Amino acid sequence: MPDDPGQFVVTLLQAIVMGLLTGMVYGLMALGLSVIFGVMRVVNFAHGEMMVVGMYLAWLAFDRLGLDPIVSLPAVAASLFVFGYALQRTVINPFIGLPEHMQFMLLLAVAILLVNACLAIAGPDTHGVQVDYMFDSFNVGPLILDAVRVYAAIAALVVAGLLWLFFTRTRPGKAIRAAADNHVGALVVGLDVKQLYAMTFGIGAACVGASGALMLLIVQVHPFLAIDYTLLAFVIVIVGGLGSMSGALAGGLLIGVSEAVAGVLLQPSLKSVFSFGLLIIVLLLRPQGLLARRA
Template sequence: MDLLAQVLANGILLGGLYAVMALGLALVWGVLNIVNLAHGSFIMLGAYCSWHLFHYLHIDPFLGLPITAVLMFVLGYGVQRGLLNLIVRAPMFNTLLLTFGLDVVLTYLAQLAFSADFRAINPAYAGNQVHWGPMVLPVVRLGAFAVALALTFGMWLFLLHTRLGRAIRATAQNLVAARLHGVEPRHLYALTFAIGIALAGTAGGLYGTVSQINPYIGASLTLKSFAIAIIGGLDNPLGVLVGGLFLGVVEALTTLYVGPTFVDVASFGILALVLIVRPTGLLGRTA
């Protein structure tokens, strides 16, 4: 029983990180209708940004997250305004091709800039743990989980209760009506994509504290984010959180009872089941 409790706790903490990884992808996909295949590469760039802030400027990885988010926001705004706005309402195949090419470019530029060596963000408290009953909880993972909760609920409140958030939701629901109410789509699309990339960069900073990073982690992170966004639902940040927690627990239980080799089988098996039973996601709105 103690082992099961520990495994479930590990799965929940991992699921919080998964949720942050998928938030940006779900936002961009839901509003811009762009399946960003370069999403994992932006997470990777955020991880390297946090690593440089920690390694060279000695900024705590959690305190450096706002800096990483701002830098990634600027990058995301430029990419959307200068490149992706050209195909934002094009057929899905065009956006897939462009973002796939962007993913390849970012991956190889990262390899040239940072080499293919594995790196990790290891603050002085990286080995500290909190004992809660029979469970041992790493401090770094607890911190990442707390940031995940804060970002998810913050994004939910932002979309519901701010002027920009309401404009983003209105554009996602009805572009023509949003135009009639004074929304300028090109600028709003760029802001939306920039927010999504800022979230991806933040997820990368958190990922670097709990796992090793290299230029080639992007593809697997994109697939994981894609699965979580679909399982939770694209139109609800809380759904993404639920999807991330659900997937984290499923993977933890699969590792315990079946073996780590079958983790991806379980993850994408759950994805297929959700697509069959509830295509809008666990908390997505039905038609």
């Protein structure tokens, strides 16, 4: 711990704000998982892999076309939407409603395929993007905020806002939300469930793809990140309440902050102790999530 208490408060505050910024991107990633689970009751065990695919696509766009990840974000999200839509239609749909271990094994196979496709195409090395504003920062009072994180967070906020508009203002969005709120109800009302499921998986994939593109501004990508992101997404959605969309965003912020603060107070290598501890406590005492209203 630093000698100067004032300096320590600033360091802590800085970590909290950084955590919040990263947490926005985490939240967007977890939102994808939560939407998919909410509507289909399928736990996407390939979520981290889809995140990494998003990161690689953004890296390719930067490497080959010189596009900033924020610029290529719509294209990355659209590609993952198409991928998610097609994957649900062809592979996942027959497994809806089957026992969890079958879905788990199916998505595990998808995950193995995705991560090794990345490995085969891009190799095991890490790749990052060098944007012009890489080393820029904003000074807010005593705090110094990395420009990349600020832009990534703003972009994540914009995407989340667009999603919110989609879910509240458009017919398919409302239908998906209705299905997430009342799984059986949607089936009874007779929504075109197949179409709805495929759209949902597409949107979930697009969310995680978009967040992957933004994450590339903050960290470098390599294939083996995937499983860590899958775990991280699980932690966030459980803490926020599995199936809840606002819960996923709030959970992302909470985990982002907790990781950053634990990195300051403890060793950086211990940062996920807090996340997993929180996960255990929430699972035991509030399985509906910290932020959900009731069971």
